[in-house]
Amino acid sequence: MLKTFPKGGVHPHENKFSAGKSIETIELPKQVSIPVSQHLGAPAQPVVNKGDEVKVGQLIAKSAGFISANIHSSVSGKVSKIEKILDSTGYKQTAIIIDVEGDEWLPEIDRSTELVEDIEKFTAEEIRAKVAEAGIVGLGGATFPTNVKISIPQGKVCENLIINAVECEPYLTSDHQLMLEKSDEIIVGARLLQKAAGAKKIYIGIENNKPDAIELMKKKAAKYQYIEVVALKVKYPQGGEKQLIKAVVNREVPSGGLPVDVGCVVQNVGTAYAVYEAVQKNKPLIERVVTVTGKSVSKPSNFLVRIGTPVSNLIEKAGGLPEDTGKIVNGGPMMGKAVKDLSIPVTKGTSGILIIKSDEAKRPKTYNCIRCARCVFVCPMGLEPYLIKNMATVGMYEELQNERVLDCMECGSCSYGCPAGVPLLDYIRLGKTNLNKILRSKKS
Amino acid sequence: MAQNKLIVSLSPHDHAKDSVSKIMFGVVIAMIPALLVSVYFFGLDAIRVNLIAIAACIFFEWIIQKFLLKGEVTITDGSAIVTGMLLAFNVPSNLPWWIIVIGAIVSIGVGKMSFGGLGNNPFNPALVGRVFLLISFPVQMTSWPKVQVLNFAMTDAQTGATPLAIVKEGIKNGESFSSIINNLPTSYSDMFFGQMGGSLGEISAIALIIGGLYMLYRKIITWHIPVSIIATVAIFTGILYGINPDKYADPLFHLLTGGLMLGAIFMATDMVTSPMTSKGMIIYGVGIGVITVLIRVWGAYPEGVSFAILIMNAFTPLINYYIKPKRFGEIVKK
Amino acid sequence: MDIILNTLITLSLLGAVLAVILYVVAQKFKVYEDPRIDVVEALTPGANCGGCGLPGCRGFAEACVKAETLDGLFCPAGGNETMKKIAEALGLTTVEAEPKVAVVRCNGTHEKRNKTTYYDGPSSCAIEHSLYMGDTDCAYGCLGLGDCVAKCTFDAMYMDKESGLPMIDENKCTACGACVKACPRKIIELRNKGKKNRRIYVSCVNHDKGADARRACGAACIACNKCVKTCPYEAIVIENFCAYIDFEKCKLCRKCVAECPTGAILEVNFPPRKEKVENAEETAVS
Incomplete structure (x- = not known):
C-alpha cells in the first residue's frame, strides 16, 4: 500500500507530455522585465535606476520587510526603465526592465557544473543568510520566502524536513526532470536545508507516476541513513503542504496552524536545488525550470529560463502558439492562473506554461446544484463547498468563518468534479477575500 | 491571435467532464435490468406504463418550464426520464393511463417544479407522485396483476395481493408467520428473481442489485445509503423475529418483498434529497430502515418504504445542518 | 340533535377557556413598545433598503424615536419630505439635506x-x-x-x-x-x-x-x-x-x-x- 492522504482528492488526467524531455537552456531574450513582487509579502524596493549598468546576479531590488525577498538581475545590460507592467495576475505592477547586452556574470558566481559538497563549511545561520541573500522563495508556486520558512520560531522544533517532489499538478514535469538531471545537487540542497532548519530526518515525497525519479533518488539517498524517499499514491492535491505532511509522516497540521506546529518543514525540490546553487555556488535565484506544454503544443519541453523572459519566447521555442489556442495558463491546470497577454514575464513562481485548446478552454455550462455531495467527498480539507458557495453568495460571513472557509487552499477539486459545472471555487474565493477583509478591519 | 481573444477564468482550468445528464442517463442504464425483468413477468404492460410515465413527465416539465416559468428548458438533462421511470417502477403494471398521467403531473408539477426544478426539491418527485396516487386511488394502486412469464397479450390479467399484504393480513387474523409463508405461492428464490406480485419495478431483487452495483461502479451513488437501509431493516426485523417468530416475519422476507430494494438502491439514493456527508447518509439510511419496519409491522399499510423515504427526506436539511464532515486539522489553533 | 348541541357547547367552552388563557399570557408577557415607533415607521417608505445604515425601516424608526436630535439620521429613500414629517411627528427638527x-x-x-x-x-x-x-x-x-x-x-x-x-x-x-x-x-x-x-x-x-x-x-x-x-x-x-x-x-x-x-x-x-x-x-x- 502506497502512502497518501486519507480524505478527499481527485484524479485528473495526468497528461505529462513533456516527461523525459531533457532541460534545454533557452537563449537570452533582447529585453527582460523583472517584477519587484515575485513572492508572497511586501514587494522589493528597487535599488537601481534608469540607465544603470547591471551584471548577471547583481541585486536590483532589496527585500522590504520580514516576509519579502531580494530580486537579482538575470541578465547583464542596461536598465531601460522602471514601470508598471502586466503580470500573471492580470494586474499591473512595478517591474525593472533591462535591455540585454552580452552575458557578463558577477565574478563571485561559480558557473562550473562541478558538484560542490561543503556543508560543514557553513553554520545554520550562514546558510539562512545566504538563502535570504539569494532571494530564494518556494518554487512550487506559493513563492513564500524560503529563509523565513527555515527559520524555526522559538519554542518550536523542526523534526522532519519534507522535500516536496510530488508534482501532483497534471501536465507539469519541471520538478520531475530536475530530479532526473540534478539528483546529487538536490540531495546536497536538502542537506543544507536540513542543517538550516535543524531537522533530524529528510523525507523526499514522490508520486508513484515517476518511477525513474523514485529509483534514482533512492539510489542517491542510500548513503544517508537520515534520508528516506517515500513513494506516494498518485492523487491530487498531494503537493499541498498539509496533505503531504499527512501522507508522509501522518501528522495533521491544526486548522490555522503552520507545518512547524507538528514539527515539519516542507520545501519543493526546485527550492532545494536553488539553495544548493545559492550556498555552494553563490548563485542567486535568477533562473528556473519551466515546463511548456499542452495538448496542441508541437514540442512540449522543459526549459531552463532566466527570470523576466517573456512567456512568448518560451512558446516560440516550444513550436509556436498553436492555431486554436483558447487559454494560456501560468502554472498547472488545477491551480494556475490564466494569463491575459503573452508579454508577461517568467517569474520565480512560474512552474509551467500550459496552453489549452479552445474547445477545452471553456468551462462547462452551469446547471442547478443537484446536491450530489461530490464536492464534500473530494474536499481534502473536509469542508462543504456547496454550503460555502451559498453562504458566500448571500454574504453570511460569520457563518463562513464557522464553516472554516479560511482552511480552503483553493486546490480546485470541488469545481473540477462538479457534474453541474458550478464554479464553486470562484465563490469560495470571493467568500475568503471578503471574510479576510472583514477580519482585517476588525483587527485594526 | 488578434481575432481570437484569450479566455480568462479562475482556476481550476480542467474539469472531470462529468455532467448532470451523464449521471441521469447512468441511472437510466442502471434501471434497465429491472425493466427487463418486469417485461419478462408483466409483458408489454410494463413497457406501456414506462413509456406513458416518461413521456408525461418530460411533457409536463417542458410545459412548465416553457410556459409557466418562462425560463430555460432543461428537459434534455435526463432528470425527467429518471423521475418518469421511477414513477412507473412504483405502480402496478395494469394501472390505467390517466392515473399514470396524474401521477406524472404531481411528480413533476408539485414534487419538482414548484420548488424551483432539479436540485431544489426537498422530496423525491417520483415518490411524491406515487404516494399521491396511493392515497387518491387506493383500489387501482393496490390491485397487483399476477405475474405471467412472457405473456405479451394485452389481456386483463388476474390480480392478487403482494406477499407483504398477505402476511400482514394473515398475522392480523391470528395465523402464525410460518404457516402463512408455507401457503404462499412464491418461494424466497422466486422473490429474489422477481416472481411475485408487486409494483412493476420492485419485484426482482437481483436485477435491482445489479443496477446498484453499476451505479456504484460509475460512482453515481455511494454505498452508505443502501447498505445502511438494508442492514437496519435486517437487524430490526431480525430482533423482532427473534422475539416472536410467529408474529413477525423473518428478515429475509422483509428484504426481498415490497419496494425495499428499489427504495434503498434507487429512491433513497436520489442525490437531491439525500444528505451531503457520509455520516449523514448513514443516519438517513438507518432512519429509513427503522420507519419502514415500523410502518410494515405496526402501521396501517403493508408497505412503508415510500413513506419512510419521504419522511427522512424531510429530515435531510436538519441532518445537513448538524452533521458536518470531519475537518482536516480539527483542533483549532489557540 | 343532541350531537349538535353537545358539539356546540363543548367547542364554545373550549374557545372561552383558550381565550382567557391567551389574554392572560398576552398581558403577562407584554413588551412595552413606544407607540411612536409605529407612527414613524408608517411615515418611512417601507422599502427596507438599508440606505440609512440601520436594519430596515423599523430599525430606523426605533433609532429616530430614541434619538434626541435627528442629526445624523436621514432616510435617503424618503428624502427631505419624509424627514420633515418624521420631525413633526416627534416634535424635533431636521436639517434639510441636499438631494x-x-x-x-x-x-x-x-x-x-x-x-x-x-x-x-x-x-x-x-x-x-x-x-x-x-x-x-x-x-x-x-x-x-x-x-x-x-x-x-x-x-x-x-x-x-x-x-x-x-x-x-x-x-x-x-x-x-x-x-x-x-x-x-x-x-x-x-x-x-x-x-x-x-x-x-x-x-x-x-x-x-x-x-x-x-x-x-x-x-x-x-x-x-x-x-x-x-x-x-x-x-x-x-x-x-x-x-x-x-x-x-x-x-x-x-x-x-x-x-x-x-x-x-x-x-x-x-x-x-x-x-x-x-x-x-x-x-x-x-
Whole structure:
C-alpha cells in the first residue's frame, strides 16, 4: 500500500507530455522585465535606476520587510526603465526592465557544473543568510520566502524536513526532470536545508507516476541513513503542504496552524536545488525550470529560463502558439492562473506554461446544484463547498468563518468534479477575500 | 491571435467532464435490468406504463418550464426520464393511463417544479407522485396483476395481493408467520428473481442489485445509503423475529418483498434529497430502515418504504445542518 | 340533535377557556413598545433598503424615536419630505439635506474600451474583480456584470446592452447607496442632484498614467490638467492621475466639459449648447 492522504482528492488526467524531455537552456531574450513582487509579502524596493549598468546576479531590488525577498538581475545590460507592467495576475505592477547586452556574470558566481559538497563549511545561520541573500522563495508556486520558512520560531522544533517532489499538478514535469538531471545537487540542497532548519530526518515525497525519479533518488539517498524517499499514491492535491505532511509522516497540521506546529518543514525540490546553487555556488535565484506544454503544443519541453523572459519566447521555442489556442495558463491546470497577454514575464513562481485548446478552454455550462455531495467527498480539507458557495453568495460571513472557509487552499477539486459545472471555487474565493477583509478591519 | 481573444477564468482550468445528464442517463442504464425483468413477468404492460410515465413527465416539465416559468428548458438533462421511470417502477403494471398521467403531473408539477426544478426539491418527485396516487386511488394502486412469464397479450390479467399484504393480513387474523409463508405461492428464490406480485419495478431483487452495483461502479451513488437501509431493516426485523417468530416475519422476507430494494438502491439514493456527508447518509439510511419496519409491522399499510423515504427526506436539511464532515486539522489553533 | 348541541357547547367552552388563557399570557408577557415607533415607521417608505445604515425601516424608526436630535439620521429613500414629517411627528427638527443621486463614473462603453480577453466565469463583478482586471485593459472601470443592478431595490438601474454600462433612472434613484456598496471597483458615487437636476462629473476613475489609461480606453481621464486650469472655482483636483470635481464647489459653468480632450467629463440635463462649442466637443472625441 502506497502512502497518501486519507480524505478527499481527485484524479485528473495526468497528461505529462513533456516527461523525459531533457532541460534545454533557452537563449537570452533582447529585453527582460523583472517584477519587484515575485513572492508572497511586501514587494522589493528597487535599488537601481534608469540607465544603470547591471551584471548577471547583481541585486536590483532589496527585500522590504520580514516576509519579502531580494530580486537579482538575470541578465547583464542596461536598465531601460522602471514601470508598471502586466503580470500573471492580470494586474499591473512595478517591474525593472533591462535591455540585454552580452552575458557578463558577477565574478563571485561559480558557473562550473562541478558538484560542490561543503556543508560543514557553513553554520545554520550562514546558510539562512545566504538563502535570504539569494532571494530564494518556494518554487512550487506559493513563492513564500524560503529563509523565513527555515527559520524555526522559538519554542518550536523542526523534526522532519519534507522535500516536496510530488508534482501532483497534471501536465507539469519541471520538478520531475530536475530530479532526473540534478539528483546529487538536490540531495546536497536538502542537506543544507536540513542543517538550516535543524531537522533530524529528510523525507523526499514522490508520486508513484515517476518511477525513474523514485529509483534514482533512492539510489542517491542510500548513503544517508537520515534520508528516506517515500513513494506516494498518485492523487491530487498531494503537493499541498498539509496533505503531504499527512501522507508522509501522518501528522495533521491544526486548522490555522503552520507545518512547524507538528514539527515539519516542507520545501519543493526546485527550492532545494536553488539553495544548493545559492550556498555552494553563490548563485542567486535568477533562473528556473519551466515546463511548456499542452495538448496542441508541437514540442512540449522543459526549459531552463532566466527570470523576466517573456512567456512568448518560451512558446516560440516550444513550436509556436498553436492555431486554436483558447487559454494560456501560468502554472498547472488545477491551480494556475490564466494569463491575459503573452508579454508577461517568467517569474520565480512560474512552474509551467500550459496552453489549452479552445474547445477545452471553456468551462462547462452551469446547471442547478443537484446536491450530489461530490464536492464534500473530494474536499481534502473536509469542508462543504456547496454550503460555502451559498453562504458566500448571500454574504453570511460569520457563518463562513464557522464553516472554516479560511482552511480552503483553493486546490480546485470541488469545481473540477462538479457534474453541474458550478464554479464553486470562484465563490469560495470571493467568500475568503471578503471574510479576510472583514477580519482585517476588525483587527485594526 | 488578434481575432481570437484569450479566455480568462479562475482556476481550476480542467474539469472531470462529468455532467448532470451523464449521471441521469447512468441511472437510466442502471434501471434497465429491472425493466427487463418486469417485461419478462408483466409483458408489454410494463413497457406501456414506462413509456406513458416518461413521456408525461418530460411533457409536463417542458410545459412548465416553457410556459409557466418562462425560463430555460432543461428537459434534455435526463432528470425527467429518471423521475418518469421511477414513477412507473412504483405502480402496478395494469394501472390505467390517466392515473399514470396524474401521477406524472404531481411528480413533476408539485414534487419538482414548484420548488424551483432539479436540485431544489426537498422530496423525491417520483415518490411524491406515487404516494399521491396511493392515497387518491387506493383500489387501482393496490390491485397487483399476477405475474405471467412472457405473456405479451394485452389481456386483463388476474390480480392478487403482494406477499407483504398477505402476511400482514394473515398475522392480523391470528395465523402464525410460518404457516402463512408455507401457503404462499412464491418461494424466497422466486422473490429474489422477481416472481411475485408487486409494483412493476420492485419485484426482482437481483436485477435491482445489479443496477446498484453499476451505479456504484460509475460512482453515481455511494454505498452508505443502501447498505445502511438494508442492514437496519435486517437487524430490526431480525430482533423482532427473534422475539416472536410467529408474529413477525423473518428478515429475509422483509428484504426481498415490497419496494425495499428499489427504495434503498434507487429512491433513497436520489442525490437531491439525500444528505451531503457520509455520516449523514448513514443516519438517513438507518432512519429509513427503522420507519419502514415500523410502518410494515405496526402501521396501517403493508408497505412503508415510500413513506419512510419521504419522511427522512424531510429530515435531510436538519441532518445537513448538524452533521458536518470531519475537518482536516480539527483542533483549532489557540 | 343532541350531537349538535353537545358539539356546540363543548367547542364554545373550549374557545372561552383558550381565550382567557391567551389574554392572560398576552398581558403577562407584554413588551412595552413606544407607540411612536409605529407612527414613524408608517411615515418611512417601507422599502427596507438599508440606505440609512440601520436594519430596515423599523430599525430606523426605533433609532429616530430614541434619538434626541435627528442629526445624523436621514432616510435617503424618503428624502427631505419624509424627514420633515418624521420631525413633526416627534416634535424635533431636521436639517434639510441636499438631494443626492447615484452616478456611474465610467464611460468605457464597448466602443471606447476594447475587450482584450474573454471572461469565462460566473456573472458577478465581485468574482471577476477578485482576480482579473476584467476583460478590458482598464483595471479601474466598470466590469459590466451588473452587481449594482442586482442590489437596487427601487428598480432604478438597468444594464444598457449597447454600452455595457449600468444606467441610472434619476427619477427612481433614492441615493440609498446600495449600488455604491455593491460595486467592487467603487465606481458609483452619490452626488448632489444639483440645480434643475443638472450635474457635471468626471466619468472615469482610472488611476493609471495618462498614456496607459488612454491605451486602455478612449474615454479615460488622462490627467492632462486642462480642466483644472480652466475651472474658475477651483472645484477640480487631480489626484493619482485622475480628475475629480467637488460638487460642493462646482457652479455648473460647463467650461471644463468643452476642454476635456477625451470627453471624460459629462454634463447631464443641460440644454443643448451653442454651435461653436458642440464642434469643439466633436473634434475632441474623434
